[in-house]
Amino acid sequence: MKSLKQVLGGDLRQFTMVGALIALLIAFEIASGGRMLTSSNFQNLLSGNAYVLILAIGMVMVIVIGQIDLSVGSVAGVVGMIVALTARDLNVPWWVALFIGLGVGMLIGAWQGMWVARIGIPGFITTLAGMLIFRGVVIWISGSISVPVPDEFRTLGSGYLPEWGPTFTQMNNSTLLLGILAIVALGWTQFRKYSRLSSMASEKPPLWPVVVRVVLIALVIGYLTWLFGSGRPGTSFPIPGLILVALVLVYSTITQRTRFGRHIYAVGGNRAAAALSGVDTKRVTFIVMANMSFLAAIAGIMFVGRATAAGPSDGTAWELDAIAAVFIGGAAVSGGIGTVTASMVGGLVMAVLNSGLSLMGVGADRTAVIKGLVLLAAVAFDVYNKEQGRPSILGRLFPKKEPVATAAEPAGSAPVAGKKG
Amino acid sequence: MGDARPILEMQHITKDFPGVRALDGVTMSVRTADIHAICGENGAGKSTLMKVLSGVYPHGTYGGAIVFDGQEVEFKGIKSSERAGIVIIHQELALIPELSIVENIFLGNEIVKNGLIDWDEARRRTLDLLARVGLSIDPSTPIKTLGVGQQQLVEIAKALSKDVRLLILDEPTSALNEDDSENLLNLMLGLKAKGITCLMISHKLNEIAAVSDAVTVIRDGKTVETYPVEAGAVDEDRIIRSMVGRSLENRYPEHTPTIGETIFEVRNWRVEHPTLPGRLICNDSNFTVKRGEIVGFAGLMGAGRTELARSIFGRSYGIFVSGEIFLRGEKVVLPNVRAAIRNGIAYVPEDRKTLGLNLLDSIKVTTVSANLDGILRRGLIDDAMEYEVAEGYRKSMRTKAPSVDVGVKTLSGGNQQKVVLAKWMFPDPDVLILDEPTRGIDVGAKYEIYRLIQELSDEGKAVVVISSELPELMGITDRIYTICEGRITGVVDTAEANQEQLMRMMTTTASMAR
Numbered sequence: 026m027k028s029l030k031q032v033l034g035g036d037l038r039q040f041t042m043v044g045a046l047i048a049l050l051i052a053f054e055i056a057s058g059g060r061m062l063t064s065s066n067f068q069n070l071l072s073g074n075a076y077v078l079i080l081a082i083g084m085v086m087v088i089v090i091g092q093i094d095l096s097v098g099s100v101a102g103v104v105g106m107i108v109a110l111t112a113r114d115l116n117v118p119w120w121v122a123l124f125i126g127l128g129v130g131m132l133i134g135a136w137q138g139m140w141v142a143r144i145g146i147p148g149f150i151t152t153l154a155g156m157l158i159f160r161g162v163v164i165w166i167s168g169s170i171s172v173p174v175p176d177e178f179r180t181l182g183s184g185y186l187p188e189w190g191p192t193f194t195q196m197n198n199s200t201l202l203l204g205i206l207a208i209v210a211l212g213w214t215q216f217r218k219y220s221r222l223s224s225m226a227s228e229k230p231p232l233w234p235v236v237v238r239v240v241l242i243a244l245v246i247g248y249l250t251w252l253f254g255s256g257r258p259g260t261s262f263p264i265p266g267l268i269l270v271a272l273v274l275v276y277s278t279i280t281q282r283t284r285f286g287r288h289i290y291a292v293g294g295n296r297a298a299a300a301l302s303g304v305d306t307k308r309v310t311f312i313v314m315a316n317m318s319f320l321a322a323i324a325g326i327m328f329v330g331r332a333t334a335a336g337p338s339d340g341t342a343w344e345l346d347a348i349a350a351v352f353i354g355g356a357a358v359s360g361g362i363g364t365v366t367a368s369m370v371g372g373l374v375m376a377v378l379n380s381g382l383s384l385m386g387v388g389a390d391r392t393a394v395i396k397g398l399v400l401l402a403a404v405a406f407d408v409y410n411k412e413q414g415r416p417s418i419l420g421r422l423f424p425k426k427e428p429v430a431t432a433a434e435p436a437g438s439a440p441v442a443g444k445k446g
Numbered sequence: 447m448g449d450a451r452p453i454l455e456m457q458h459i460t461k462d463f464p465g466v467r468a469l470d471g472v473t474m475s476v477r478t479a480d481i482h483a484i485c486g487e488n489g490a491g492k493s494t495l496m497k498v499l500s501g502v503y504p505h506g507t508y509g510g511a512i513v514f515d516g517q518e519v520e521f522k523g524i525k526s527s528e529r530a531g532i533v534i535i536h537q538e539l540a541l542i543p544e545l546s547i548v549e550n551i552f553l554g555n556e557i558v559k560n561g562l563i564d565w566d567e568a569r570r571r572t573l574d575l576l577a578r579v580g581l582s583i584d585p586s587t588p589i590k591t592l593g594v595g596q597q598q599l600v601e602i603a604k605a606l607s608k609d610v611r612l613l614i615l616d617e618p619t620s621a622l623n624e625d626d627s628e629n630l631l632n633l634m635l636g637l638k639a640k641g642i643t644c645l646m647i648s649h650k651l652n653e654i655a656a657v658s659d660a661v662t663v664i665r666d667g668k669t670v671e672t673y674p675v676e677a678g679a680v681d682e683d684r685i686i687r688s689m690v691g692r693s694l695e696n697r698y699p700e701h702t703p704t705i706g707e708t709i710f711e712v713r714n715w716r717v718e719h720p721t722l723p724g725r726l727i728c729n730d731s732n733f734t735v736k737r738g739e740i741v742g743f744a745g746l747m748g749a750g751r752t753e754l755a756r757s758i759f760g761r762s763y764g765i766f767v768s769g770e771i772f773l774r775g776e777k778v779v780l781p782n783v784r785a786a787i788r789n790g791i792a793y794v795p796e797d798r799k800t801l802g803l804n805l806l807d808s809i810k811v812t813t814v815s816a817n818l819d820g821i822l823r824r825g826l827i828d829d830a831m832e833y834e835v836a837e838g839y840r841k842s843m844r845t846k847a848p849s850v851d852v853g854v855k856t857l858s859g860g861n862q863q864k865v866v867l868a869k870w871m872f873p874d875p876d877v878l879i880l881d882e883p884t885r886g887i888d889v890g891a892k893y894e895i896y897r898l899i900q901e902l903s904d905e906g907k908a909v910v911v912i913s914s915e916l917p918e919l920m921g922i923t924d925r926i927y928t929i930c931e932g933r934i935t936g937v938v939d940t941a942e943a944n945q946e947q948l949m950r951m952m953t954t955t956a957s958m959a960r
Contacts, residue, residue, distance in 0.1 A: 218829070218830075221828075221829075221830040222829070222830050222833075224830075225830045225831075225833070225834050278826070281827075282826040282827045283825070283826060283827065284818040284819070284822070284827070286827075287811070287815065287818055287827070290804070290806075290807075290811075291804055291815060294804030294805070294806040294807060295800070295801075295803065295804040295805065295806075297800060297801050298795075298800070298801050298802055298803055298804055299804070300762065300783060301756075301759075301762060301783060301793065301795055301801055301802075302783070302787075302815050302816045302869075303760075303782075303783045303784040303786075303787045303816060304783075305782070305784065361804065361806045362806060
């Protein structure tokens with residue numbers, strides 16, 4: 026147990042979720058007769074869910090500061106529609122339309138951020154209003170009909186990386202290159218972190234868990250590289266997936282490694298204490314709410330690219346998928362807890378459920394029932410563990426042998442006048 | 447003194463939590479109509495014992511027997527202990543702020559007539575109960591408009607409504623000022639005269655000495671000793687000795703200050719109440735603090751000490767009207783907390799849990815949270831540096847925790863306070879304002895906190911200590927300002943101060959000061 030923990034490096038809850046995800050994949054692979062773990066299914070899974078996962082990135086930050094954003098679906102829809110309309114009616118190049126779309130997303134974000142942060146309307150109310158307002162705007166400006174978008178957007182929404190180089194690799198070389206880069210980068214950061222820690226710690230931590238971890242990572246990435254890269258010619262790791270990975274890297278760094286990230290958790294954990302520690306709580310709230318709409322704009326643009334047209338009902342109920350992903354990923358409703366990567370795992374659990382159930386021929390009705398139950402079960406699991414004070418199912422299966430260390434150090438600094446009193 | 451018959455006997459009470467034995471054969475006996483004090487360091491098992499007694503931990507989850515009024519009792523929950531006449535008033539008040547006094551008093555115990563609540567009867571009985579605790583307020587007043595002292599009295603009225611025979615008070619005066627405390631203690635004496643037994647957990651030895659008939663000291667889950675005391679003549683040293691298992695010859699560490707030049711000065715500070723415009727909460731306040739000096743702020747609850755400190759600390763309270771701050775001889779403007787921190791001021795709030803800490807954080811994250819710049823490398827937080835800083839403070843301050851990765855929530859009050867102090871030492875401020883730095887902390891940990899404060903002053907920092915406990919201010923400060931109704935009413939050198947004089951200055955009203 027201890028060595029397992031050393032290899033995984035701490036957060037067992039997250040690995041429980043990853044374990045559940047892998048178990049789901051294997052179960053569906055068997056149940057669907059080998060149609061789950063295929064190149065085309067994985068490519069579809071990723072480009073078909075990238076937009077929800079991108080929303081989940083922003084949503085976890087919103088939920089960590091103790092707010093919620095119900096408007097993301099409507100915002101995505103309105104941005105997609107504006108992009109489509111500008112490209113068609115104003116005769117501007119596709120990239121101008123793209124930037125106008127992102128700009129509109131930021132404006133909407135600033136609007137909502139202002140209401141929440143400056144005026145102090147709860148995010149639930151502000152974004153419920155936003156959900157109505159922007160859904161109305163989409164239908165209004167589109168006249169309730171779909172508007173096609175330029176072909177370039179298809180690349181963003183469902184495109185693939187180029188083919189090049191030798192053919193003996195038997196796979197898409199762009200994907201292969203990405204996979205190799207990912208393994209090298211992850212291996213390098215792991216070893217650099219290890220060397221930093223061991224240079225500071227008085228006793229050198231063991232090296233082997235790091236090696237085992239890197240080998241495990243390499244195996245997983247290697248397998249995924251092969252899976253994505255060995256599909257029919259012309260396909261590769263999908264471009265929306267690439268955008269998603271880039272955003273996850275950026276936002277993970279922001280939330281985990283920057284001052285601003287710490288401020289987000291501080292505001293969510295205890296707003297008053299954060300303010301007294303020098304955190305500008307209004308600014309943090311504003312930026313997080315505004316950023317959510319910006320990410321919704323990216324999601325909306327990617328979606329219309331994939332669908333090749335913007336429709337008046339695009340984005341309906343996306344907010345619920347994004348919120349579900351975040352809570353399956355272990356975020357707390359009361360704020361202060363949740364990470365980008367865990368939310369991605371949560372979102373992927375939902376995506377795999379969708380994909381697997383449809384492969385097995387389960388209808389949308391029953392799929393929704395199952396997804397709802399999974400959400401309840403995941404959060405119930407968290408609540409149960411919190412009440413029991415137990416870290417995870419792994420912790421329950423492998424209880425610690427040594428008793429809990431009681432803080433029984435001698436109070437050496439207290440004044441000892443007459444030692445025996 | 448009550449009659450000799452015990453109303454309560456607890457025999458060999460044992461309670462285990464996973465990995466920890468919280469109570470290990472506690473035996474004690476309480477005589478009818480006594481005020482019985484229970485002392486012990488934080489974590490000694492006092493609260494656990496009271497939870498066993500009041501049925502929070504139901505029969506079967508603990509070992510031993512409870513004999514109440516001559517009969518062995520097996521409480522299944524709070525309801526069943528209340529039916530027997532045992533009512534517990536927790537340290538954190540359990541009243542609902544939005545509801546009125548009458549609604550709170552009969553919450554869960556409503557007077558029902560024909561399926562509807564009989565508010566007239568409830569009101570009538572509430573008036574009666576309030577009169578018994580000496581409160582003359584309209585029963586429909588919302589709880590949130592009452593002060594802590596009055597809320598405490600409402601809690602007791604609520605207990606009386608349940609025909610209480612044994613009233614358990616968990617640190618009843620920890621949040622009260624001296625007036626309210628005295629009022630409460632008198633009320634307890636009154637209850638005693640009516641035959642109600644009080645069981646009081648307290649850290650305040652002078653209060654125990656003043657009202658209690660018997661003392662039981664608990665240490666490490668065991669009864670150390672239990673003895674009757676002549677009211678007014680309890681031996682404080684004896685209690686301390688058995689609480690900590692050693693003698694505390696001196697509760698305040700010896701210290702010779704090395705005082706330098708004035709580095710912090712506030713002039714003509716005027717601040718308005720945040721929601722009541724026109725009402726000044728700081729009225730022309732002037733004070734100075736020198737390098738290496740520990741300055742105390744004494745005042746009754748509500749005198750405006752915290753408000754003064756927080757309005758200086760980046761205007762985090764009230765509406766700034768006018769006034770000047772001089773740091774190291776230069777005038778500074780501190781419009782927000784960040785500016786205050788950047789200019790070398792730190793403020794440790796009085797309420798650790800709601801203002802000082804994010805209880806979700808680990809020791810590590812808390813320690814660096816006021817100075818994230820200090821652990822940045824190329825603009826990003828450096829894990830190794832963060833760990834090193836936190837671990838350094840954990841060792842030097844002797845914080846009792848298995849590692850800096852454990853949550854601050856799991857620490858005792860004293861250790862939490864050390865983490866909060868570390869958090870404010872890391873930005874290396876020149877001026878530290880400590881608001882009630884030892885509230886809710888046991889005697890041993892208090893001593894360590896005092897030493898830390900003195901070490902900070904030895905490093906040449908200016909330290910301001912706000913405290914409601916005069917002996918504490920007399921024990922550790924070099925100079926004391928008294929505050930009353932938002933005005934600084936005087937300043938004395940601690941060496942020449944006495945409590946009566948300070949108390950007089952703390953209660954000098956505005957008109958008398960002029």
